[in-house]
Amino acid sequence: MKLMSKGDQVYTVLVYAFLIVFTLLILFPLFYVVSTSFAPEGDYYTRGFFLLPSSWTLEAYQYLLYNPSFVSAFKSSVIITFFGTIISMTLTSLLAYGLSERWLKGRSVINFLILFTMLFSGGLIPTYLVVSELKLVDTYWALWLPGAVSAFSVIVIRGFFISLPYELKESARIDGCGEWRLFATLILPLSKPVIATFTLFGIVGNWNTYFSAVIYLNDSSKWPLQVFLRQMLILEDEKIGQLADMLFTYTPAARMAAILITALPLLVIYPFLQKYFNKGMFIGSLKG
Structure with a gap:
């Protein structure tokens, strides 16, 4: 030694x-x-x-659990996170799979258009006008659909799909495996690292939804935890009491308990997906 x-x-x-x-x-x-x-x-x-x-x-935790506004915000965050992540990962992985296949005509053009959205966006006002015209304001769909497909996620996941052996997919097709079955039974099981990585990103992003909720959700009963937490931490106790139920004002202990409860789900979920994180990110980005 x-x-x-x-x-x-x-x-x-x-x-x-x-x-x-x-x-x-x-x-x-x-x-x-x-x-x-x-x-x-x-x-x-x-x-x-x-x-x-x-x-x-x-006392602080009991205080929050008996607060109907806090319970409603927690339920809203769970709904937004669960369905938002499923919608995002379904659309993103399907698009990435299509763009990874040689048989897709015009995929170079589609790839360019996706990359273009990483550099330029329509802006807040045009996006709000589109959401408003589609009658999605004050619904959870306004939070799910505009950001359902991330250009960065598509590019990295597509790179991971491209890195999979092409001969393996051709063998499955020769054996009569259709594209949907091929994607569900072969591609997805082989892509656990990158799927788990971006599922984690989706969970974190949806759970921390704040700005979009402030813009699109007028009904306070649909506010997620982040919006409710902001009201709790910033507004005066008297105003918060009016917003909540006129029965609740938030002591420092209750505020700290709310912060801890808000962070706890992510702290619980992260260890189960962390082992896939590095592998999924680096393989997808290097092989694209």
Whole structure:
């Protein structure tokens, strides 16, 4: 075993010290949010800043779970995320598969048009006018359809499909496998890394929907968690009470609990898809 030189040892110590400090800087805000969310209401006002509550309580979480506006916002986020991700991944993967096949006529033109949308967009006002003319305002479809197909996602997923052995697909076709069956039973199972990666992107994007919801959803009962959380954190307690139910005002503990509940689903889902992340991104981008 080769001994490290004194310079290498100093360098290693500095690297580990930097990583430890950086990790603590990341974990500190999270620890503070968790600690405050479990604290009694009086701690925040009597103690000021603290790392550990005087006693641990679930009052803030019970407070939110009995708030009909918060429960409604959570349900809206689940609906938006679930169906939005399914719609996005279905349309994106089908388009990417078609563009990866040699038999598709005019695919170079379609590829150019897709790439063009990455550089130029219609803008907010034209998009809103189109959504309004289609009678989609104040519906979840206004959140799902305009961004259902991402040009970046199509390009990367198409690159992954192209990297799959062409002979394998030809053999399946010779055996009588149709395109739909080929896509469902052969292409998708072989493409788990890239599909899982962009499914994760879709989940995160839909769960964090904010701007589109503010623009297109006028009915507060359809607001997702991000919009509701913004109202909770920014507006004054009296105004929020009017928006919510006239019965609820949000203490610091309730606000921290809401932040934690909002982030928790993504923290739970990420470990199950993380193992596919690097492989899916790099293979799709390099082989395109």
